[in-house]
Amino acid sequence: MRVLIWHVHGSWATAFVAGDHEYIVPVVPDRGPDGRGRADTWDWPETVREATPSGLAALAAGGIDVVVLQRPHEADLLRRWTGLVAGRDVPAVYVEHNAPTGHAASTRHPMADVDVVEEGRVPIVHVTEFNALMWDTGHARTLVARHGVPDPGHLWTGGRRSVGAVVNEPVRRWRVAGTDVLVEVGRHVPLDVYGMGVGKLAEHLAAPARGPAHGLHDDVPQHAMHRELAASRAYLHPFRWTSLGLSLLEAMALGMPVLALPTTEAPVAVPPEAGLLSARPDDLVATARRWLDDPDEARAHGDAARAHVLEHYSHTAFLRRWDAILTEVTS
Known part of the structure; x- marks a missing residue:
C-alpha cells in the first residue's frame, strides 16, 4: 500500500515505516511540525519518501491508499492540501499515542465526536490497553495496536x-x-x-x-x-x-x-x-x-x-x- 503518515513520534514512526509498504511523509520548507519529512536521527528505509503539499495534491487522485492520522488537525491539513476527506474519500485510521491529559478517567477524546469517526469510518487505534481504557471515545470504534520495538541487540555492558x-x-x-x-x-x-x-x-x-x-x-x-x-x-x-x-x-x-x-x-x-x-x-x-x-x-x-x-x-x-x-x- 501507499501510506500517508506525518512524522510525529520518531521512535514509533521508525518501527511503523519498517513494514512492507510505501510511506509518504509530508515535508514543508522549514521542516516544522506539520512537515518534518524523513527523520535525521533514526534510520529509515528507502521506502519512505517525502512529499510537499503540492506533491500530495498530485497524489490525491488514487495515489494514496490509506492515511494514518496522529493529531486532530491533520484531517484539516489533508483536506486543505489534497481536497480529500479522511474516512470518506480515502481510508484512514487515527493513532492515539498518549494517555488523557485531562482528568484520567473522563477526558473526552478530541476525535470522538467527528462524524467519520462516530460512523466507524476512522477507527481510533490506541498504543496501549491502558489508553484504550482511560480515554472517553464515545461511540467511536477503538482498536489497540501494542507497541513493538526493533531489536537493537543485547548491548548492555553495565560498565x-x-x-x-x-x-x-x-x-x-x-x-x-x-x-x-x-x-x-x-x-x-x-x-x-x-x-x-x-x-x-x-x-x-x-x-x-x-x-x-x-x-x-x-x-x-x-x-x-x-x-x-x-x-x-x-x-x-x-x-x-x-x-x-x-x-x-x-x-x-x-x-x-x-x-x-x-x-x-x-x-x-x-x-x-x-x-x-x-x-x-x-x-x-x-x-x-x-x-x-x-x-x-x-x-x-x-x-x-x-x-x-x-x-x-x-x-x-x-x-x-x-x-x-x-x-x-x-x-
Whole structure:
C-alpha cells in the first residue's frame, strides 16, 4: 500500500515505516511540525519518501491508499492540501499515542465526536490497553495496536557506574516526565541523561562538589544513544504520566534492568523480575545503589527485561497487527 503518515513520534514512526509498504511523509520548507519529512536521527528505509503539499495534491487522485492520522488537525491539513476527506474519500485510521491529559478517567477524546469517526469510518487505534481504557471515545470504534520495538541487540555492558535515563524536554515537562524524581535520584547516584533539551537540567542537578557527577547528552542519534545508554548499569524511567515510553522498551531490549514508577502501562511492561516499580524515590535510590555495587544482580534483571520485551513487544508482531488494521480499513 501507499501510506500517508506525518512524522510525529520518531521512535514509533521508525518501527511503523519498517513494514512492507510505501510511506509518504509530508515535508514543508522549514521542516516544522506539520512537515518534518524523513527523520535525521533514526534510520529509515528507502521506502519512505517525502512529499510537499503540492506533491500530495498530485497524489490525491488514487495515489494514496490509506492515511494514518496522529493529531486532530491533520484531517484539516489533508483536506486543505489534497481536497480529500479522511474516512470518506480515502481510508484512514487515527493513532492515539498518549494517555488523557485531562482528568484520567473522563477526558473526552478530541476525535470522538467527528462524524467519520462516530460512523466507524476512522477507527481510533490506541498504543496501549491502558489508553484504550482511560480515554472517553464515545461511540467511536477503538482498536489497540501494542507497541513493538526493533531489536537493537543485547548491548548492555553495565560498565559505567551510572543510571541512564531518556527524557525529552525534562524541564518543560517537569512533573509529567517525573523530572523531580529524576533529580531526587540524581542527588544520590550518578546519572547519564539523554534526550532533547536535557542541557537545561544542569542547573537542577547537584554539582560534582556537592554530589554525584552527571552526564547530559542532548539529542544523540538513536543508534549512538543505544550504545552509550547500554554502558550504564541500570535504566530509570521516571515518568508519572505517559502512554508507555518507547525508550523504556528499547532500554529493556538492550538488556538493562529497570527502575520505574508504577503508573499507566508500566506495571504490564515491567514484570518484577525485570527490575523495580515503586512510588517511593527512596526505594529507587536504594535499588540503584545496590545494582551499582552488584553488576551480577543488575545483569540478571536486565536479561529478564530483554526476554520480556522480545516476547511481548515484538516488532514482527507490531507490523503484523498494523498490516491487519490497514488491510481491514482499505477493504
